[in-house]
Amino acid sequence: MTRKIKDIKQHKAYEQPLVDNFSSFLQTDRAKRNIKKRHRKEARFKRMGIIAISISITFLAILILNISIQSKGAFTQTVVKTSIYLDQDIIFKNEQISTRNSDYKQIFINSLKDDFPKISADRRLKIKTVRFFSNDTSSTIKEFALSNPDLIGSNVTIWLKTNSVIDQYIKSHIESIDPYYKKLITTKFANDNLKKKFSFTLLSNGDSTYPELAGILTALLGSFYTMMISLLVSFPLAVLLALYLEEFAPKNKFTDFIEININNLAAIPSVIFGLLGLAIFITIFGVPRSSSLIGGITLSLLVLPTIVIATRNSIKSIPQTIKDAALALGSSSIQVALQHTLPLALPGILTGTILAITRAIGETAPLLMIGMIAFIVDKPSNIIEPTTVLPVQIYLWSNNPETGFAEKTAATILILLLFLVLFNLLAIFLRNKYSKRW
Numbered sequence: 001m002t003r004k005i006k007d008i009k010q011h012k013a014y015e016q017p018l019v020d021n022f023s024s025f026l027q028t029d030r031a032k033r034n035i036k037k038r039h040r041k042e043a044r045f046k047r048m049g050i051i052a053i054s055i056s057i058t059f060l061a062i063l064i065l066n067i068s069i070q071s072k073g074a075f076t077q078t079v080v081k082t083s084i085y086l087d088q089d090i091i092f093k094n095e096q097i098s099t100r101n102s103d104y105k106q107i108f109i110n111s112l113k114d115d116f117p118k119i120s121a122d123r124r125l126k127i128k129t130v131r132f133f134s135n136d137t138s139s140t141i142k143e144f145a146l147s148n149p150d151l152i153g154s155n156v157t158i159w160l161k162t163n164s165v166i167d168q169y170i171k172s173h174i175e176s177i178d179p180y181y182k183k184l185i186t187t188k189f190a191n192d193n194l195k196k197k198f199s200f201t202l203l204s205n206g207d208s209t210y211p212e213l214a215g216i217l218t219a220l221l222g223s224f225y226t227m228m229i230s231l232l233v234s235f236p237l238a239v240l241l242a243l244y245l246e247e248f249a250p251k252n253k254f255t256d257f258i259e260i261n262i263n264n265l266a267a268i269p270s271v272i273f274g275l276l277g278l279a280i281f282i283t284i285f286g287v288p289r290s291s292s293l294i295g296g297i298t299l300s301l302l303v304l305p306t307i308v309i310a311t312r313n314s315i316k317s318i319p320q321t322i323k324d325a326a327l328a329l330g331s332s333s334i335q336v337a338l339q340h341t342l343p344l345a346l347p348g349i350l351t352g353t354i355l356a357i358t359r360a361i362g363e364t365a366p367l368l369m370i371g372m373i374a375f376i377v378d379k380p381s382n383i384i385e386p387t388t389v390l391p392v393q394i395y396l397w398s399n400n401p402e403t404g405f406a407e408k409t410a411a412t413i414l415i416l417l418l419f420l421v422l423f424n425l426l427a428i429f430l431r432n433k434y435s436k437r438w
Contacts (some may be wrong), residue, residue, distance in 0.1 A: 128178070
């Protein structure tokens, strides 16, 4: 004990001169200049970081603002007040209300002849007047007649959609239209006979060659089915593979080879996975082309390496002492893995999975390779019917020269960004709520 006290005193006696010398050095002009120089460098580095973040946020805000401005008219539709005579001689067929669009188109044309007498003698003028209205006019009249059977045989007032050109002109997206249409707007449909109303067409309709009728319902359902299939295929495989590699696999050249390839697969361009899906799942196994099933399987290959890496990192973060304690209490290796390791690693696994699925939502290239670029109008009722997804729908509309598709493309981009932001917020929430620090 005496010797230990003596060693401590000798150590302090040796340490004190060093402390005194260092304190005196800090008081010199050279040391003060070095400290100020280092502080200036740190301040400059912080300013550069703040400037870089500010520039990034500014560009992002400009991008979102620009897209928002372009999408402003996607949820409104120009409509005109039109007098329609629901001719019961045409509507009633064999004492039943007709459901054929051709009958209601005839009713529409007859009503136009009453309002525009000149079109009866001029076929060109008749076609031009009919094209002033949307292509679904006959469907709108049919729905009105079926909903109001007691009004059949009388004149009714129905707000009918205009075509896309008129709609874009009213929204000031184009500067000039046919003089005849301009005359109709300023005379026949002036004052309260023409207005813009809120429209759910973008969310309630499938794709269409007519911009005023085009919607993303098919793409929304296709994206949902595709993501669910991708999640169901990739999540269990990735978690089990990561658990095996981290907890049970022997450390040898074979496992090293697998780990290297998993890391490499996470960096491969996504189009390669599309070619893989085309060559294996479609050509060899005959999975239906353009379906949610082939899209989900292909995207599961894309996200599988990312989920494996995230799962392994989450498992590594669990202290070894927890596993050792479970083993000491008599648990087997499998019980430790399933009852302790996985539950504790689950927050990190879920976060990595959500981020991987978020990446898959925005992928276009692999889906183009497996035929999900097809023009699909009807919504899919199951996972083997042809469909499309939001990124591909954006790609298709962005290549369309008609002005009416521009605002719908911008609105679809905003909806896709909203989904991505919500998924990322969910990942952040799970990480902050359930993650633990050891």
